[in-house]
Amino acid sequence: MAKLQLAVVTAEGESFSGEVDTVVAPGGLGEFTVLPSHARMISTxxxxxxxxxxGGDSVSLAMSGxxxxxxxxxxxxxxxxAEQDDAIDLERAEAALARAQERxxxxxxxxDLERAMASMRRxxxxxxxxxxxxxxxxS
Structure with missing residues (x-):
């Protein structure tokens, strides 16, 4: 079966690079799935x-957009x-959520409200x- 070559790049460098079977992404207009032989596209x-x-394992990354x-x-x-689920410090994430809600x-x-709302979503x-x-x- 055909595979996809996935590269996730942030300002800090490459978060992930490898061969995958499918990708499910949080698009600007809703979640979508990319399969091998997918049509060309660009999405927010x-x-x-x-x-x-x-390879049978499902991997999740927290994305901020x-x-x-x-x-x-x-x-x-x-x-x-982009942060892999096993790298998330839950206590730190909960503290960031509480700070955003206070803001x-x-x-x-x-x-300031827009920035606080964006922080809360992340x-x-x-x-x-x-x-x-x-x-x-x-964990």
């Missing part, structure tokens, strides 16, 4: 979970940040993914 990515299957390109069985993700409650300007993705991993008994 919303904060959410990027999942991919690799970015872009995804599909071309010739290559999937390239340019992300603001939302005390914000007076529209710009933190919520990390918290949810970290909790899911803990519930499965993997």
């Amino acid at each position: 990515l919303a904060p959410g979970v990027l999942r991919f299957d690799q 970015g872009f995804l390109e599909v071309s010739d069985n290559r999937v390239t993700v340019l992300a603001d940040a 939302i409650a005390s914000t007076e300007s529209e710009v 933190a919520r993705v990390r918290v949810n993914l970290g909790r899911r991993r803990r519930e499965r008994g993997l």
Whole structure:
């Protein structure tokens, strides 16, 4: 069966590079799946979970947004940040979520509110993914 070549790149460098079976991404207009021989496309990515299957294992990355390109069985993700579920410090993620919620409650300007809301969305993705991993008994 055909495979996809996935590369996840952040400002810090390459988070992941390898051959995968499928990719499920948090698109700007909703979640979508990329399979081998997928048509060329470019999409924005919303904060959410990027999942991919690799040799029978499912891997999840907390994404804070970015872009995804599909071309010739290559999937390239340019992300603001990407963190594998087993690297998430749940206590730190929960503290970031609490700080963002406090900022939302005390914000007076529209710009500050938008930034606080974006911080909350990113933190919520990390918290949810970290909790899911803990519930499965993997950390």
